[in-house]
Structures are given as structure tokens and as C-alpha cells.
Amino acid sequence: MMRKLFLIALILALVSVSAVGAQDEAQYAGLDMDLSGITIKMANIGGGQYEVMYDAISVFEEATGATVEIVALLDGFSMDQKLKVDFATGAADYDVAWDHTSFVAQYTPFLLPLQDYFSEDELAAFSPAILDAATIDGDLYLIPRHADISPIHYRKDLYEDDAIAAAFMDATGEELTVPTTLEQIDQQARFFVENGHSTLGYTLAGKEEALTGRFYEMHFASGGSLFDENYEPAFNDEIGVAVAELLAGWYVDGVIPSDTTSLLWDGVAQYFCNNDVAIKLEWYGWYAYFQDTDSCAVAGNFGLARGFTGLSIGGDAVRPSGWAGAHAFSVPATAPNPQAGVQLIKFLSSERVAYEEALLGFLPTRSDVWDRVIADASDAENPLDRERLELARVQVGEDFKTPPLIAEWIPFSNIFYPHLQAVILGDVSAQDGLDAAAAETREMMADAGYY
Amino acid sequence: MIGRRKNADDGAAPKRVIQFSRIDAGAFPFLLIFPAVLVILLVIAFPLLYSLYVSFTPYELLKPNSLNFTAARALRNYEKLLNDDIFWRSLWNTIVFLAVTVNLSYLLSLALSQLLARVTFGQSLLRTLLMVPMMFAPILVGMQFRWFFNANVGLVNNFLISVGILQEQGQIAWLVDVPLGMITIIIASIWMNIPVMTIILLAGVLSLPSETFEAAEVDGASGWQKFRFITFPLLAPFSYIALTIMSLDIARAFDIVRIMTDGGPARRTEMLWTYITRLAIEDTKFGLGSAMSWITVSLSVLFTLYFFRQLVKARIVQ
Structure with a gap:
């Protein structure tokens, strides 16, 4: 009898231990359907670390019996072109497509709403801010894969030097602390450059959507809005003019690089990597590169802080910066096997796969994955590894703000950024440049049927 | 059977x-x-x-219903373009780019072809080396020159800093400033186009009748006089062929411009084909992009007809 009781107790103990073990290990999802004989086609983003995730697909194929065929692996902008052409010609014969919060609005007539394919519990795992950005007119069009947002990056040596701090106090009457507002950034960036402490005070990408997005970020952080409630251009208001004048002033005073208007993300990152920039907003995705001592002089010499709040001209409407986006998956409306596509998306966005991708440095979009990666980083050699993740979680959760969810975002950007470049380069005044951009934007929006 | x-x-x-x-x-x-x-x-x-x-339609790629011809809107795209400052600016930039690039390329090629025709040693090697730029895709040439002229890590600025002409803080924004942006594109384009032009002109130089030059020498003509009054006029058909081919090729400038400046900043180097790409491909406004393409192609056809007339005239004179 005693032996029987002992055996039962042992079995119960083993079951409970294995149950705890199962909870401790991140779980796959989307494996609960027999998809034998089905070929799921997927058009996805490719290149570098993006493709590591696709190694996990063999697990899905083995468990469900499906075959996954990747029909495209292109960079984001090439995928955008492919999707537009395929949607327009009815050739989107794949079940899963790469998507992005910045692009999704233009695809919505060609995508399958996904809210009926996911339970509330399944969706509850994702950041609500990102799901909001994925929902247009009440329909959910994408399931997020990973996100990105920008914290302030600053050179630690500049903020840990007593002599510099004393000089700053003499010059401004204020303590030299890591900036939290755009006005502080302006003041400190100018001080560092004027006094020879740093070659450059700030950097930002100066063309295409990258410039439009950075302006948008400074504008909304200062309480502005690109469009009013009727989609009339509103960026040429006094807040917009103040932001544009700030950028133009930085350019003429050498606070930002002389080739700012030809810089995209890699060029901007290179300046910071060279230890030439005092402060800047930069995507979290560059962290590993900046910490690589073989590649970057700034490695080990920078800290991170939450995005700045905007210019005080915005009064109570100022908020933290946080232009953000998320890579994601969608299902085309013309997908031959939409349910199978959804199952693959459930698998790829599952806790286990998302966690494995987060280990590569991408910012997760699931709360359970955040818990895991932050716990993992608790014993990291560099405390910034953990601080980075904790800060990123706050920003993704609270500051995440996508561009306006309109199909005209990229056409708008193509109208807007050359005018802002002209302002920055001093070709026109801020007011004239923004007014000209507003007039062209209005014509484009009218053609698109907004008024 | x-x-x-x-x-x-x-x-x-x-x-x-x-x-x-x-x-x-x-x-x-x-x-x-x-x-x-x-x-x-x-x-x-x-x-x-x-x-x-x-x-003649307002067609946009992601709006299939917009591929719809209506008489009332038929000329809207053309009207828009003719009233579009950016279109005129890109046309002007293209004309400037074309005129400077073609003429400088021609002058340099003419000089090179004269020198190559007189080389007596290593002629084959020199001609092969001359053709090296032709082996590169325009996109690679654009990337190479973009790196040369990069303000931060570029070869040119670093060279100027190392010889003390520039200060670290005084880097020149080659791809940004006016007129440096256009000049850098022109330099890249000339580098790529000189070989073809030189080979055409060299073929012409080598085919000129030697008797004419011998007669001129007997009459005591100087080297410049022989070039001015014999070589140059006799080369006219070759020159027009070279100019026509290169003009059409250079007028299609896209790859190099796209890679080096992408028409910017602030439209400073916007050309017809970069603007068409922006309208038709990036903004997916196929109707507007097609209208601009037709205007551009029509201008190219007129340009070509003019050159062919000149070519025919030159042959008649000969």
C-alpha cells in the first residue's frame, strides 16, 4: 500500500514538474491543425537576420504536414513594389505576405481581415498599441512580428566629464544632464559643437520617408499633427515651422552634418559609430552594431534614454517622441489557402519563434517574450543590455506611434521631404517651404478623393 | 515501291x-x-x-477602377505636368546635364582618339584599358562615385584633408551643394561614357585618307591646321553618330543619378527619368508617369531627328 502511494505521489510530482517545465519553455502555436497535402506560399522580407526566423518553418511543416514554399525574399521596399503589382494584377497567389505598419494602409482592399481567425486570448499577447496600428476601420490586417522605435543615444564621455559639466553650467546656468526635451537637445548639441567637445551635435536621416518620419516625430512630440480631422495638411502650422527652423538652424550652424540631406539610416549610424555625434535619436536595431568594438569607436561609450518630448510651443499637447513601426504578416484576399496561411502566421508569431527572433536583437511585440528577454538579460555583462530592453518595452508600450494610416503616406512623403530639404538647405524659408508642401499635398489628397 | x-x-x-x-x-x-x-x-x-x-487616364496601380478614359479628364495629366514646376526643373536639369556631359565627353574623346591614333607601342593594351569603364554596370559606377564623394568617409574629402587642403570640420558636401551635386554626377557619367565615344571617333580617325594629310604637309600646314581643316570636318559623320548615340544614352540618365543623389537634395539634381520613376513607380501614378514618359520620349525623338539631319548634311558636304 505504501509502495502504491509512493508511486502515485512520484507520478504526480513528475507530472507537476513537467507541467511547470512546459510553462517555463516558450511554446509554439499554430500546430493544432492537420494541413497534410497543402502547400502554403509565403512572400516575405529577406536578407541578413530577417531570414533566421524561417529556419523554424521545418518544425511547422513536420507538425502539420504542410509544405511551405517561400516565393519571394526581398528587402522591404522591393516587397512593397511586388505586393502593389501583385495586388493590382490579381497575381497575389500566396497565403502569407510580409507587411509593415507604415505600408499596410495602402494594401487594405487586397488583404483579408484577420480578427475572426484569432481568439481574444491569442491577440492579448501582443502590444495593444501595435494592434491598434494594425487595425483600420475596425478590421485587423496584420499580425506583428517585431517592432522598432528610437530612444535617445548619447555619448557618455560628454556627460561624465566634470569640466564639460562645469563649462555648460557657466555657459547656460543649467546642469548638464541627459536631455529629455527637444529644447535641451538643441541647447546641448549646440554647446558641444561650439566648444569643440563633439564634431557634431546631432544627426538625422535627411531624405525620403526617413526625413519625413523624423519631422513627423518632432512635430507630433511638440503637439502637432500632419493632417487635421478632415485630412487637410496641418504641418505648416507654427509648430511645424518651429521644427523646420530648428533643423535649418542646425544645418547652417554645423550641428548636423553638411551631407545630412543625402543621408539614410546607414550613413547616420556611421557618424555615431565614429564617435562624432553627441546626441541623437536612433533605432534600437543598431544596438549590436554600436556595441561592436571592432566596428565602432563609440562602443561602450554611449547610453540610452527615452525619446524627447517636443518643443514647448506645443503647450500641454507635447508628448514623448516615438515614431515607430512593426514588421508583420498579412494574408492576401486572394490567398488560395487562407486558413493554412493563418496557421503559419500563428506559428511564426508564437511565443517560441518570437523569442528566438528576439534573441537576435529584434524588439518583440509580445508581452510574454518581453518578460523572457529581460529576464535573460539580467545577468548580462553589460548592464546597458538590460536597461535597453526595459526602456524599449516602455517605449513600445507607451510611445509607439505609426505614421497616419492612410494609403497616401508614401506619396505624401515624396511630396514633403524635398520641400523640407529645401528649408534645411536654406533655399526657402520654413514657412514658404511648408506652405508649398501643403499646397501640393492638398492637391494630391483631393485627387485621392479626400475632399 | x-x-x-x-x-x-x-x-x-x-x-x-x-x-x-x-x-x-x-x-x-x-x-x-x-x-x-x-x-x-x-x-x-x-x-x-x-x-x-x-x-490619358488617372490610372493608379492600386486603384484598378481609375484606368478609365473620359474625354473630360483626358488631358488632365498633361495639363498637370505643364503646370508642374518640378517637371520643368527636371527638364532643365536634364538639358544642362546632357549638354555639359555630351560636350565634355566629346572633347575629351576627340583628344583621346587623336592620341590613341598616334600611339605606336602598346596600342592594343591601351585600347583594352580604355574599355574598362564600359565593363561596369551604371549602378556600380554610381555606387563607386558616391563613395568617392561621400562627405564623411569619401575618398576625395579624405584626400583633401590628408594633404591639408581641408579641415576635419570643413568637409565638402559634394553630393549636396550647388553646383557640386550636378558636377559629381557629370564626372561619373563622363567617366563611363568616354570609351564608347572614343572608340567611334578613333575608328573615324583611322579611316581618314592619308593622301589629304600628305598634301597638306606638302603645302606646309601646321598640326593644328591639319586638325582644324582636315581631321575635324572629315570626322563630322562619326562625330554626329557618336553625339547622337551618346545623347540618347545620357538623356536616359537614371542609374547613376538614382544611386548618387536620387534627384536630390531638394530636387537640385532631379532629372526627367528620376522624376518619372518617383511618379510612376513609387507613387504608383501610372497615368501621370506615362504622360511624362511620352513627353520625354517625344522630346528625344525630335532631338534625334535633328542630329540625323545634321549627319545627312555632313555626309552630303563630304
């Missing part, structure tokens, strides 16, 4: 002759070229005419 077959063949042969002879001799050539014409119509004429049709 063999005999019967032979008889049958003998009977069939005259029939075939009769069938061919029934075809009008005048129509026979047209019959022969019909397949080629059909293919050309399908592959070239149809897309061209279709794009002409699209240019």
Missing part, C-alpha cells in the same frame, strides 16, 4: 511551284517580314500605344 514514291513526289513538286507562283511578287517580301512585324507590333507597338492610352 521506290518507283511509285518517286512518281508521287514528281507529281507533287510542280504543284508547289504553282502555289508560290500564285503569290503576287510584290506581296512576297511582306509575307516574309510578316512574322517579324507581328512580333514587333505585339512587343513594342502595343505597349507603347497602351501607355499612350494610360497617359
